[in-house]
Amino acid sequence: MNKFSWIILSLLAGCFLPIQAGLNARLGKAVESPVYASLISFAVGSVALVVYILATGQQVSWAGLRSAPHHVWLGGVLGAFYVTVVVLAFPKLGPALTFGLIVLGQMVISLVLDHFNVLVMQQQAINIWRIVGVVLIVAGVVIIRKF
Numbered sequence: 413m414n415k416f417s418w419i420i421l422s423l424l425a426g427c428f429l430p431i432q433a434g435l436n437a438r439l440g441k442a443v444e445s446p447v448y449a450s451l452i453s454f455a456v457g458s459v460a461l462v463v464y465i466l467a468t469g470q471q472v473s474w475a476g477l478r479s480a481p482h483h484v485w486l487g488g489v490l491g492a493f494y495v496t497v498v499v500l501a502f503p504k505l506g507p508a509l510t511f512g513l514i515v516l517g518q519m520v521i522s523l524v525l526d527h528f529n530v531l532v533m534q535q536q537a538i539n540i541w542r543i544v545g546v547v548l549i550v551a552g553v554v555i556i557r558k559f
Contacts, residue, residue: 437499
C-alpha cells in the first residue's frame, strides 16, 4: 500500500476511537463493570483477529516470538490500561475532552520517543514547530474544557 492509503487508514482508525469508547462505555454500564467491558472488548477483538488471520493465511515466527525481549509484552498491558481508562473517563469527560487529552498525551510522548530515538525507526529531534504543535493541542484542550 502507498503512503496515502496509510494516511486514510490512520485517519479512519482515529475516527473509530471515540465510537469504540462510547460503545465500550455503554457495555460497561450494561455489565456494570468497566473492567469487564474492557475484557469483553479485548476478547471480541481477539476473535476478530483470529478470523482475519485464518482468512488471510497470516504466519507467525515462533522463534522470533521466543527471542523477543520481555518488555514487548507490556504492549498488551498498556492496551488494557488505555481501553479501561477510556471506558471510565468517556462518560465523565465526554468524547471531545477525553480524546483531546489522549491526543495531547500521544503527541507529547511521541515527541519524546522521536527525539530520543526510542521505539522508532528514524530519529526526529524536537524543534520549535513540533513544540508549537503540542501547544496548539493544549490550547484546543483548554478551549474544549472551558466552552
